[in-house]
Amino acid sequence: AQSVTQPDIHITVSEGASLELRCNYSYGATPYLFWYVQSPGQGLQLLLKYFSGDTLVQGIKGFEAEFKRSQSSFNLRKPSVHWSDAAEYFCAVGIRGKLIFGQGTELSVKP
Amino acid sequence: EAGVTQFPSHSVIEKGQTVTLRCDPISGHDNLYWYRRVMGKEIKFLLHFVKESKQDESGMPNNRFLAERTGGTYSTLKVQPAELEDSGVYFCASSQVATLSSYNEQFFGPGTRLTVL
Numbered sequence: 001a002q003s004v005t006q007p008d009i010h011i012t013v014s015e016g017a018s019l020e021l022r023c024n025y026s027y028g029a030t031p032y033l034f035w036y037v038q039s040p041g042q043g044l045q046l047l048l049k050y051f052s053g054d055t056l057v058q059g060i061k062g063f064e065a066e067f068k069r070s071q072s073s074f075n076l077r078k079p080s081v082h083w084s085d086a087a088e089y090f091c092a093v094g095i096r097g098k099l100i101f102g103q104g105t106e107l108s109v110k111p
Numbered sequence: 112e113a114g115v116t117q118f119p120s121h122s123v124i125e126k127g128q129t130v131t132l133r134c135d136p137i138s139g140h141d142n143l144y145w146y147r148r149v150m151g152k153e154i155k156f157l158l159h160f161v162k163e164s165k166q167d168e169s170g171m172p173n174n175r176f177l178a179e180r181t182g183g184t185y186s187t188l189k190v191q192p193a194e195l196e197d198s199g200v201y202f203c204a205s206s207q208v209a210t211l212s213s214y215n216e217q218f219f220g221p222g223t224r225l226t227v228l
Contacts, residue, residue, distance in 0.1 A: 004153075036219070043115060043219035044202065090154065098144065098167060099217060101154040 002027045004093050006102035013081050014110045021076040021105050023091030032094035033074045035065055038104075039087045047089075050074065061085070083109045113137070115220035117203050123226045129191040132223045136185070136205030142166075143186050144206075144217060145178060149199040157201075160186060172197075193227045200224050 003026045013019055025031055032051055036044040048059025055067040065076045074091060086109045092099040116135045124130050136143045145157040157176070158168040162183035171178070175194070180186040190197050204217040 041221060043221045044204075045219070046216050049216070096167070097142070097159055098156040098170075099146070099154075100156065101146075103153045 002093060002095055002100050004091050004100055004102035006089075006091055006105050008105045009103065010106045010108070012108040012110060015083050016080050019076075019078045019081045019085070019107070021089050021091075021107070023074045023076065023102055024072050025074065025091075025093050026072065027093055027095065030069075033065075033067060034092040034094060034099065035059065035063070035074075035076050036090045036092060037061075037087045038090065044090065047076070081107075081109055083111065085109055115203055115205050115218050117201075117220040117223050119223060120221065121224045121226075123228065124193055125228050126195055127192045129189065130193055130225060132188045132190075132201050132203075132225070134186045134188070134203030134205075134220060136203070137218055139207070140205035140218075141183070141208050142206040142215070142217075143180060144204040145186070145188055146202040146204065147199050148202065148222075149196070152199075154202065157188075190225075193225075195227050198225055198227045 005024045034049045035047040037047050038044045047063050048057050050057050050067045058064050063078050067074050088104045088106045090104050091102040118133045141162050143160040146154050148154040156170040159166045160180045163180050177189045200222040202222045204219045206215040206217045
């Protein structure tokens, strides 16, 4: 069965530090991959997506993610975290029109 | 342009009561999705409308849940009768016309937090 795993439920980083959020998926074919972010009181906002081509994709707010087929991973990165990045982050796989989400990773940012 | 809106933002009901959640998609979006997040769990797909037709309702938990999308515009999700395990956040999303082999971005609403006591 298709699934998405985000192994880190909660991560705390210092402002200005680099960030990597992990995502692994289980799917037999080439996946459509997404990262969404949810800030308090807001809906989910798409950060970036991977469909095909270059395995390093750039998104909004300075985020990027790298698709690694051999590791079934799609990790999200940011070189320097800002306090406004504190939110919950969701990795998802798109299959036949619907999204299958991971459990989410809550990011806290220390001053 | 207005985003996806959901009403109410929060609902507290007692077990056995009925609740109706509403979603207004972005104007012109034919695809409408419902998802649910139970506390501590992942966001799970419930169903997908294309215009007024149910394309995929494989995620609906049981027959206490009824979703409608009359006229292909807004959608309602009714839970009747509500049970304790129905508590969670219900998200609605919409997207433009898509095919099975392509994806358009799904735009999400802020969610309705349902608490069943």
